[in-house]
Structures are given as structure tokens and as C-alpha cells.
Amino acid sequence: MSTKDKPFGVLAEFDNPADLMDAAAAVNKAGYKHFDTYSPFPIHGMDDAMGLKPSRLGWIVLAHGIIGLLGGIALQVWSMDLAYPHIISGKPNLNFPAFVPVAFALVILLSAFGAFFGLFKMNRLPKLHNPLFNSDRITKATDDGFFICIEAADPIFSEKQVTAFLKEIGATHTETIPE
């Protein structure tokens, strides 16, 4: 592995969740935008420490839900009243109470699609290769390791400065990850 090429980022290990949280807050405060934290379990308060904005996923799901609702009503109005107007058990063609279950189910279906594919896209999946796996240590993130990786994509990234900065805020080990 050569570090002459443009690196992917600098990975730093921390001792425990509390140190990681402090470090994440410090990295956020220093103005870095392209960084992420890796830990074996979710750490409450990490979103705030990293300065993450609220997810846009809710809006995606809402838009899909509204499409499902309107689509469900349109489908039934068209099929029950315009295309195939039949009287069923003495009810009017535009039988809105009976339309509710189908419209409701389509809201759920489209919202679920919105949530699933929205999350897929926002997590940048599918990802066939993640440069982080160039590091041997990162596997500890599924066991007992707590990591921050500041990525080279960050506008203020400089390998030397970032390495020094991470050491300064308490990293027990740092390494440069090749692309």
C-alpha cells in the first residue's frame, strides 16, 4: 500500500465512547465537514456532537406518502366511477369510506418505498468498495474500537495537519488510509 497517491483520509482510534464523542465535537468545531465516526454500538448524543443536521429522509417519506394517498384515491375514482361504473351492494360509485383502506395501504406502501430507497441512496449504497477496509484496524469498530475518519474530500484537509490535530485531541493511534 502506497501513501503517495491521494489518500482517502486519516483514521484515528480513541479509547472509549466518551473520548470519541469529545473528539467528534472537537473535529466538528474545527470546521471539518467530511468526517465520520465508527463504533461497535450507537452512541447517544453523537449526532449532536458531530453537528449532523436532521435527516431529510422524513421529507422524502412524506412526499411518497402524499403521492400514495392521491394516487390511491385517483385510482379508485377512475376505476370505480369512470372506467367501470358498477353498483356494488347498493353503494354509490364514489364510495369514499370504502376507498380508505386502499388509499391507506398505498400510503404505507409508497412511504415504505420512500424510506427504503431513500435510505439506500442517502447511505450511498450500493458501495462495492470502501477504502476504509484498507486499514486492518477498522475491523475493531465491530468489536471494541472507536474511530474517527476525516476524509480527504474535506476542503480543509491536509494530511499532516489532520494527523497532528487528531493526536492533539487524544487519538491513541492514527494512520493514513490510501484511496
Added chain:
Amino acid sequence: MIMDHHHNTLSDRLTFPEDNRIATGFFAAGILGVVLSLIGMFINTEQFFYSYLTSFTFIASLVLGALFFVMVQHVTRSSWSVVLRRIPETISYQLIWLGLLFIPILFGMEFLYEWTRPERIATDELTRHKLPYLNTPFFIIRNVIYFAVWAALGYWLYKNSIAMDRSGDREIDRRQRIISAPGLLIFAYTVAFASFDWMMSMDSHWFSTMFGVYFFSMSFQAILAVVVVLVLYLFRKGLLTNTINKAHMHDLGALLFGFTVFYAYIAFSQFLLIYYANIPEETLWYYYRFEGSWVFLAYLFLIGRFVIPFVLLIGKKAKTNYRLLMGVSVWIIILQFLEMFWIVMPILHQGSISIHWLDITLLLAFFGISAGLFFRQFAKHSMIPKNDPLLAESLNKH
């Protein structure tokens, strides 16, 4: 859980201020309501019992909702709710009094329940078939069982919680779960059958297997609103402001939002099945409740109890917007009363909404006395379970 990070500890005063006159105020309003209602009882006895049942079921639904809330928190070992659990605990402790408030209904059964009237039994075959269940002695026995069970559950859960304040004994926490798990099962049956007895049997022909769930879904949505209102009231008094934080309110708001949807789902499902099957003995119940101006209330519940809270509370920020939460919660509590009114009253006043002054005086009586009892009891002990094993986790909720 990061406990060493920004560790919150108890820093608020834990007792409700003694100079607070809110309990006295509610009692005074309640007694005024009682006096006026007693006068009304002699003027219009039939109206009195219908109004009485409306207000009784309204208060009962809140108190039962609170009991359910407490038991669910124990069974799931919830940490988030520990800081606000004393509020529903104190409300469900009132179940002891609720049994006494039911007794007057027994004297008005001939007005409220057509299956008690001999001429109805003589002429109506279907009512005769239901007599093994719908008869006065069995009705009384069932209600004695309901109130005994609920009062015991509410009393134990409250007393154990108070005992833990003093001793901090973790064994008590375990005992709370041992009470709550079977308690929930018994609760499900007793509340369903109580709702059949109190309200569904007013029309002795009508039945809906969903009615128990319908009553429960309304109750739970309403009690969440009550807890929100009480916490925000404490905040306004400057109490528990460092103990109950935005994350707790967000979760309460999320539950209120979720059970708004649950209420709509259940209430609509009950309606849709009956509407679609179109069998006269089932549709008649809705017929009276959609007749004339009563239908406005039905639309009010659809729009006001589902659509408006749903739209207002769907956003994440809305759930921590205290003014909005307060407004929505008070609105839901008012609609809870109106829905009881809509269930009970069309039997007496067919064809159009008719509000009698007894409806208001009896609401005043029930609400005043219940709220007075709540605040009197709430001021006696710590406002939070201060020695609960999960308190530290609850205080540090994000």
C-alpha cells in the same frame, strides 16, 4: 449509555408547593358542580343520569388510560418515562374513588339501560336472549369485579412506588413488573367488558366486537394528552424544569401522535365494517349518531381528533413545540369528552345535538373533584420516583 459525559443529577425541588391553591380551587368548582347537579337531579332525573354517565365515562377513560400507561412502563422497563411516571401513577391511584362514583349509575339503570325494563324484556325476543348476561345482578357483580381489580392495581403500583421513594429497594421495582404483566392482561378484558356494559349495552340490540378497543384507543390518546398538559403546567410553575427535558416531551409527543393514528384506525375500522356490511341491527347505532346535527360531531372527530393533530404533530420539531403540544392536548381532551357525549346522548336526544345544563354541571363536578383529588395527592409525595433504579438513565435522556 454514557453516564460520565454531561451527567444530569436531580437539581429541582421534588415536592409540589404546599401553598398552591389549585387543589382547593378544583374542589370548590367540583362541589359547586355537585350541588347544582343534585338540584338538577330532581328537576330532570332522566337527563341527570345520561349526563352523569357521560362525565363518568370521560373521567373513567382518563384514569384507566393512566393505569395502562403505568403498567406498560413497568413491563417494558422503560427508563425514559421514569421522570414523569408519578403523574399517571397518581391519576390511577384515583381508581379507588372511581368505584364510589359508579354507585349512582346503579340507581339510574332503568333510564340508561333498556334491558332492565320489564316491558322491553316482555316484548323483545332478542333482549330476552341476552338476559343471561344483561341482567341487573350480574351487571353489579361484574362492575364490582372491575373496580376491585383496577383499584387494587392502581393502589399497589402507587404505594410500591412511594415505598421505593423511601427505601430505594430494588426488589420493589421487580414486584412492580410482577404486578404489571398479569395486570395488563386483566386490564384488557376488564376494560373491554366495562365498555360493553357501560355504553354498548345502552342499545341492547347493538354489538361491536371492536367497541372495547375503541374505548381503549380513545382513553390512551386522551391520557397522553393529559400527561402533556400536566407536565407543561408544572413547567409553567417552574417545577421539574431541569428534570423533564425536551427529549421526554418529544417522546410523549411521538406517543400522542402514534396513538392519534391508532385511534383513527380503530374508530374508522369499527365504522367501515358496519357501513360495508349494512346489516340493520348494526347500522342503527350509527344511524342515531349521524342523524340530524349529530353528524357534525362525527365529522369533528374525524377532522379534529385525527387529521388536525396528525398534520400538526407529524414534524420532529412540532413534538417539542410546547405551545403547540399544549394546544393539541387540550383540544384532544375536550374531544374525548365530546365523543363520550356523542356515544351516550343520542339515545336520549334523537335527531339533533342537545346540550343540557346538567351536562356542564356534572362535568364540572366530576372534573373538579378528580382534578382536586389529583393535586391533593400529588402534593403529598415527591413529584418523581426519586429512588427508581432507572432514574439516572431517565435524567440523562437525549
